[in-house]
Amino acid sequence: MKNLTASAHIEPNTRFRVTAFPDRATPFVSLRMGGDFVEIALIASPGTSKALRNLATTAIEAADALDALTADAPEVPGRG
Secondary structure (H helix, E strand, O other): OOOOOOOOOOOOOOEEEEEEEOOOOOOEEEEEEEOOOOEEEEEEOOOOHHHHHHHHHHHHHHHHHHHHHHHOOOOOOOOO
16 A cells, blocks of 8 residues: 555545556555545455455455444434
8 A cells, every 4th residue: 555644534425435456567555535525435356356355355344343342332312
């Protein structure tokens, strides 16, 4: 991965889109995620499918951790 640090909050309405660009000298896939004000694009070249699968696995682990954090948490008035 190249050097870049970015931070954005994932919201319930975050959109995700995958676009393949096969007709290039070096084909690639773009994975875009964003909302109304921020969009992040990850560019994956041939040979990086394992890294994308690791990203997907890690995202599932993060979702499971978030579910566990909120499973027994008391409800906060005004949030929902």
